[in-house]
Amino acid sequence: MSLAYEQHGRAALHLAHAASLAPSPHNSQPWFFAEEGHDHGFEIHADRERRLALTDPGGREAVIACGAALFNARIAVRNLGFRPAVDLLPESGNPAYLARVAFAAHAPVTYDEALMAGSMAHRHTHRGPFTAEPVPEELLDDLREHARAEGAVFQVVDDSDQLDQLADLVRTAEDVHRADRGHAAEIAGFVGPAGVPAEGCLYHPDCVLLAGRDYLGLVRQFAVPPQRWVSRTGTVVVLATPYDTRADWLRAGQALQRVLLYAAAHGVRAAFHTQPLEVPAVRGEFRTRIAFGRFPQLVLRLGHTNQTWATPRRGPAETLLRSDLPVR
């Protein structure tokens, strides 16, 4: 494959832009895209070189991020007035080739799809407390349905004992990460203009019920947070799948993005707390104690906030290839 930005069809550029707006661990953007010429097909590939060696050695979170990128590409196709024809894992011998999206029959975009398309550029990850305004039950019901439609289970954790157990598992995993110098260096390497913006990490990571990632090494300076807002933690949610294959990770990623976009369209933002799912023993405990034996793929807090920090993305010049041209 060769890099030939100037030769791309407009639809491929549009889809690459939409796909790139997906969330990814530490904004690692572990993907590249390929256009099959004349807007025939749009391919999503995992970029192994952008995988996080210590946070995500098995590549599960990278595939989830690519699943979120796939959902954005699907919504972009719908917003152009077509149905997307999607093949998951189209080449059995090439596990990094995750999905192919093509344009199928014309079908007008629905109200919900237009809403989600409209919130793609305005959805941003939150870190820190939310306002006191609760997430409406009806919205949580809608989000449960959206996740189900993508093959994932959206589990609200609101029982206080279960919440405490979940918070303990997040704390255990976060302590493992903080004690590991290599891990601390890996996340610190992603803070900055091309990765996670430092302004978005200024709250002490322990200021709500669930421990956050210590992107700025704040805990070394302030072992105890100057202020805690446990009641501003928001609604804690687990996204889980019945199995744990690459296809399940892709489904979890699509469900994640569908939930995030629909929530953002209704003024609700998400914070991520995926640390307990990155330490195998802790994930095992999480699976049995919290997720009813299902495979937990994401841990989120949902809530309202007026603060947003946009993160940059690589543009199509860096991410989009033509798969039908000879390598230069």
Ligand SMILES: Cc1cc2nc3c(=O)[nH]c(=O)nc-3n(C[C@H](O)[C@H](O)[C@H](O)COP(=O)(O)O)c2cc1C
């Ligand atoms: C699988 C996955 C795991 C993530 N885990 C965390 C996390 O534990 N803590 C966190 O602050 N953000 C986490 N994020 C969010 C990313 O840091 C965020 O998506 C990225 O910095 C891009 O910013 P944006 O979502 O505002 O566009 C995660 C995202 C994904 C897709």
